[in-house]
Amino acid sequence: MATVLSISGSPSATSRTARLARHLDAKLTAAGHQVVPLDVRTLPAEPLLGADFAHPAIVEATAQLAAADGVIVATPVYKAAYSGLLKALLDLFPQYGLSGKTVLPLATGGSTAHVLALDYALRPVLSSMGADHILPGWFTLDRDITVAPDGSVTVAPGSAEALGRVLDQFAATLPRTPLYAAAS
DSSP, X not given: OOEEXXXXXXXXXXXXXXXXXXXXXXXXXXXXXXXXXXXXXXXXXXXXXTXXXXXXXXXXXXXXXXXXXXXXXXXXEETTEEOXXXXXXXXXXXXXXXXXXXXXXXXXXXXXXXXXXXXXXXXXXXHHTTBSEEOOOEEEEGGGEEEOTTSOEEEOHHHHHHHHHHHHHHHHHSOOOOHHHHHO
């Protein structure tokens, strides 16, 4: 199956955005895909903000991007845009780092007033990075994401159904390993 890089651009350790991304990662993993989670907040701040392209953590993140068949980009919405932390990472990736990849943009926020951040803020950047196919993505309201004390995530029924549809669309665009290659 395919390799998916799942990027969370949230600066918060208790982020609903990251929890939602990891929830979807588990679904892709259960479907046989290899998912590589990348929480941007775990990268060292100095090389991230100082544009140190040679720092080992940045080199590794760039290699993970290069190896991925598909990329999930999840972000909280702040002031009608994706997170600055995500922007810092995207700025360090190669100009055409998304060439040959399918991208699923996801956003979370407190109000439906932020829905257009996906199309008017994030999509143009992903497109400029050469993504072959950017799915419509999905915006999930914070109140539709419940995190249990054990860290498990429950998504409100309407949002869960919509997320399921966009995740199925994303998975359908990923390359599949031919049966003969898997058997050899």
